[in-house]
Amino acid sequence: MGKSYDMSHEPVEKIIELRLPSKLGYERVAMDTASSLARRMGFHADRVESLKTAISEAVTNAIEHGNQQDAAMKVVVLLTARDDELIISVADQGRKILNQDCTTSSPQIADVLDKPDKGGWGIWLIRELMDEVEFTTAPSGGNQVRMVIHLEK
Amino acid sequence: MELVLPNELGYELIARDAVAAFARRAGMPRDQIDDVKTALCEACINAIEHGNSMNPELRVQVSCCVDDDRLVIEVCDQGVSPFAPKAEPLSMVEKVSGFGSLRGMGLMLISQLSDESGFVPHGEVGNCFRFAFQRHRAASLSC
Numbered sequence: 001m002g003k004s005y006d007m008s009h010e011p012v013e014k015i016i017e018l019r020l021p022s023k024l025g026y027e028r029v030a031m032d033t034a035s036s037l038a039r040r041m042g043f044h045a046d047r048v049e050s051l052k053t054a055i056s057e058a059v060t061n062a063i064e065h066g067n068q069q070d071a072a073m074k075v076v077v078l079l080t081a082r083d084d085e086l087i088i089s090v091a092d093q094g095r096k097i098l099n100q101d102c103t104t105s106s107p108q109i110a111d112v113l114d115k116p117d118k119g120g121w122g123i124w125l126i127r128e129l130m131d132e133v134e135f136t137t138a139p140s141g142g143n144q145v146r147m148v149i150h151l152e153k
Numbered sequence: 154m155e156l157v158l159p160n161e162l163g164y165e166l167i168a169r170d171a172v173a174a175f176a177r178r179a180g181m182p183r184d185q186i187d188d189v190k191t192a193l194c195e196a197c198i199n200a201i202e203h204g205n206s207m208n209p210e211l212r213v214q215v216s217c218c219v220d221d222d223r224l225v226i227e228v229c230d231q232g233v234s235p236f237a238p239k240a241e242p243l244s245m246v247e248k249v250s251g252f253g254s255l256r257g258m259g260l261m262l263i264s265q266l267s268d269e270s271g272f273v274p275h276g277e278v279g280n281c282f283r284f285a286f287q288r289h290r291a292a293s294l295s296c
Binding site for chain 2: 014015016017018019020021025026028029031032033035036037040
């Protein structure tokens with residue numbers, strides 16, 4: 001699974017599509033699938049760990065918030081392997097649309113400690129760990145986060 | 154769970170890790186997960202090499218379902234080369250004893266490792282190979 005080129009020597013991309021039920025625990029499947037691909041692409045171990053954390057947060061958000069843990073709704077993870085980067089797209093079916101303010105704000109630890117679930121760090125973590133992050137609307141109309149991690153050789 | 158892969162050797166390892174994570178979540182024991190991983194790799198390689206004839210434009214689809222009794226996996230190709238069973242295939246013992254090519258043992262290996270296996274009607278162009286493992290623990294249905 002090394003570098004891939006088409007006949008004109010332009011880099012080509014390889015796409016893996018993963019469809020998961022919206023049940024907590026399935027984020028582990030996404031984590032292991034993405035890390036398996038990233039290791040074989042040549043990412044360093046610490047970058048693979050960052051990727052696992054980011055994809056776990058993104059899929060958990062999609063299951064818990066976007067799809068409201070409705071197991072009949074799917075979370076779609078697209079892994080696009082290019083010569084110099086891995087693009088990860090996580091999309092839900094949008095039972096609950098993400099407030100765009102949540103995608104840019106940074107949680108304050110004092111505020112978060114006052115909340116009973118201590119949550120709210122996911123998007124901040126994703127932004128810290130990935131090289132590029134973009135929140136958009138999925139083709140299905142749901143929420144979509146597109147994350148890019150660059151391969152340094 | 155569904156997984157769609159490029160038709161390229163090596164991607165069976167990605168499928169293996171995905172399905173192993175799925176089986177772990179279902180609470181299957183480690184030794185049985187090892188059997189699942191081996192069988193899954195064999196089925197994917199068959200789909201890539203034979204069903205899809207190594208055509209890089211085609212895809213391989215892996216589906217996993219688990220219920221209280223079984224983990225069921227289907228590996229489907231896009232069928233450039235429909236599966237044609239041999240009338241009297243050599244056994245593993247005969248192959249290992251030198252009476253035939255050491256290749257072509259994948260389906261036999263899967264049948265030994267899983268509790269049931271075989272090609273099933275697909276509804277689309279291509280081959281669909283299904284194999285299943287009896288579970289040791291109960292869990293609610295999820296696909």
